[in-house]
Amino acid sequence: MKNDKLRFYFMIILLGLIIGTGVLYLAEVIRGEALRFGNGTPLILLLIIVIFMIFFIKHRSRDINADLPMEDERSKKVMTQAAAMGFYVTMYWLLAISFFESFFARMFGVVKLDAGQVVGGGIAGMSIIFIIAWFYYQSKGRLL
């Protein structure tokens, strides 16, 4: 239980760091240029991840406050299956990015995506896919 509490506080610190990063990024964008779809997309993705983390922390805080474990066999199964599904679908997402690279480049107002944008887009997509998969397996009764 003590480890669970430490992990819980670590998650809160991590959330704070992510929010801080988002705020810094927003300040940089506003200072440098007008906010548009291309440079605003990371913020949208960050917001989705932050909302998920807040939901997740709130979910777990009830267990921590009631002196219950933060993780058990079912929650580990949900996490494992969501991660596996996230990995599997991300393969197709990465293929889509490389196949439709010119489309995404036009969307972000550039001629060609650079390596950072491709990697960032891949990771962001993987996060979103994982979040969706987590909600799906969380609500599903039967797990493998």
Next chain:
Amino acid sequence: MKTRIKELRARHNLTQEDLARKAGVRRETIVFLEQGKYVPSLQLAWDVAKALKSKIEDLFDLDD
């Protein structure tokens, strides 16, 4: 899967939280077990049965 967890829990005057604490799992897991939506591992089935002072075969019915 059918279970008698809710019935036995009520008989022992336990909340879901109490049972979760005794079995060493999250309350949510007890909810899914009572609804018959989650098939527990043998270890968890044993822990829940022990917490309810019952036998596994009296708690769970896997015949669909």
